[in-house]
Amino acid sequence: MPNFSQGKNLLFILLVILFQSCGKKVGIPPVEAVVVSDTIVVKDTTLLVEKKPDIVQVQPVEEEPKVATEDLNFNYLKAKSKVLWKTNSNSDTYTVDIRMKKDSLIWMNISVSMITGATGLFTKERVQFFHKINNEYFNLTYDSLSAKMGFKITYEILQSLIVGNQPFKKNHSRVIRENENYILKQDEGRIQIDNYVGPNRKLKKLLVNDGPTENKLTLDYEDFAAINQFLFPFSSQITLDVKDKDNKLVKTLISIKYSKVELLETPLEFPFKVPAKYLNK
Template sequence: MYLVKRPKFTGFYFIFAMLVLTSCAKQTLSPQTFSDSTEVQSLQVIRSVDSLKAVEPEKSSLVEPVTDSKNILDELSFTYLKAKSKVSWKSDKNTDNYTVDIRAKKDSIIWMNISVSMISGANGLFTKEKVQFYDKINDKYLSWSYDSLSTMLGFKVDFGIIQSLIIGNEPFKKNNSRVIRENENFIIQQEEGKVKIDNFVGPNRKLKKLLMKEDASENKMQLDFEDFSQINQSLFPFSSQITLDVKNKENELKKTIISIKYSKVELLETPLAFPFKVPEKYLKNK
């Protein structure tokens, strides 16, 4: 008799937490299915999945302030997005690989279906209020609020940052940003509480790197975007890498690298369904 092991999504629990910069707080939740309806129109780009590579570090150069910062950044515009990707998570002790299907409604909902070894068994849902994760195979449910995440890490985390991880848009829109020019690149410098934020914009007017750092804690998150292809008159980053340096409970700085490689991206006008239901037993005594 052969025993088949259930696929474990433990690594992806960690990825999920790190994507929203870590937490284990449970929130009240109701079963729900999201959907909309309108006319169909779609644009898609299909790519082969190959190896992931890190973005080269910036070379030192002369910089100068920019007085007219309008139209520096070309952001991806969409109503609905549907994508297939490979996600790799690596820490000092473990490495895990996942296939992730993504659906999104701009500035509203992000839904994920996570598979391991071609077995689909976990769903995640990001809304503007909270983050939810349900592993159907191992019967585990997790939920986070953005407030709890922000408090734990010491700086603001919200839906906009998560959306930026996926599509490569600037997560913080600030009127008092400082913009400098570095050769053919631009750097948009911002502050969010105690966190310093640098947005690096390339010659193609796309965000190629985002660096968030809190000096007091030394916690740091860096997003690198590359392998841009044109979709609907705009460029989409088919490769991205998230590098997290975050202190653990023992005050040790730990590095985690999450790499994302897209094989297919569609920009849609037709509504998508975002099926996500929580078993009744998790709703009791909430």
């Protein structure tokens, strides 16, 4: 029987979607100071000489660089991955299938040894999750999910992170140059975000820090490859430092490696069924 431990299921399905990108390895593609000469002004019969003040040399000011990540344009996405979940006490490996309709639906299926253990469906309004083995059903708003996770979560954030985009693009960023990379520093309420953008204009690293709780997330993207002329990280690693209810720091490592991804124009099916006895509660 596959091992899907109690209490971890909801956290797992969220994090697998929340902090990943997907891909299949394939072949690639001065400020000017204007000097005004002395001018002579004639008024009646009196000759007046109007002298301009001495010109002060203005040093050019270096503007903050404009940095933008490269977004993905798609209609449907279909992907398969292997996910390693590791803590200090145990580790588990899962097969995770994802289907997605842009700006509308995210579906995922989690299995172990070819046996489906859980299915989740994310719409723009709600998160639904059915754990088939434990017979558990969750139906949450994003506000309640954000409260459980300790981070702000919306459908738009999930979608951006799945396809490898910067999650808070409309938020004003302070830009810092670090070697070949740019760091886009942002504040989103009580959350501080550092986006590391590489020369390929894709996220290389994402740091998220929740000030009041000191919960931290680090996401490293690796093995970039091209799909439909867009770059995706073929693998990624997530490190979570989150305090539990007893205020003890719990470290979790999640490694994601993709074997296949497709960007499609043809509509996909999103099979999500929950027994009526759970819906009527």
